[in-house]
Every structure is written in structure tokens, then in C-alpha cells.
Amino acid sequence: xxxxxxxxxxxxxxxxxxxxxxxxxxxxxxxxxxxxxxxxxxxxxxxxxxxxx
Numbered sequence: 729x730x731x732x733x734x735x736x737x738x739x740x741x742x743x744x745x746x747x748x749x750x751x752x753x754x755x756x757x758x759x760x761x762x763x764x765x766x767x768x769x770x771x772x773x774x775x776x777x778x779x780x781x
Contacts, residue, residue: 741769741776744768745766745768745772748768749764
């Protein structure tokens with residue numbers, strides 16, 4: 729059960745990071761999409777796990 733919750737969280741975070749990356753790259757076209765998405769997902773996951781503690 730816990731693994732499913734983590735998978736759901738990770739999927740949601742990467743979906744949000746992907747949407748945010750799309751918006752950011754429209755504003756700043758020179759951004760590296762993959763790095764930006766990964767950085768956003770990392771921050772969101774860290775926040776999600778810190779909040780769950």
C-alpha cells in the first residue's frame with residue numbers, strides 16, 4: 729500500500745513539474761527542459777516528503 733502511495737505522489741509531482749517546465753520554457757526558451765523538469769520535481773518531492781514527516 730505504501731509503495732502505491734509513493735508511486736502516486738511521484739507521478740503527480742512529475743506531472744506538475746512537466747507542466748511547470750512547459751510554462752517556464754515559454755518564458756525562458758533557453759532553459760534545458762530536462763534539467764528544469766528534474767530540478768522542479770526534486771524540489772517538489774523534497775517538500776512532499778518533509779511535509780509528510
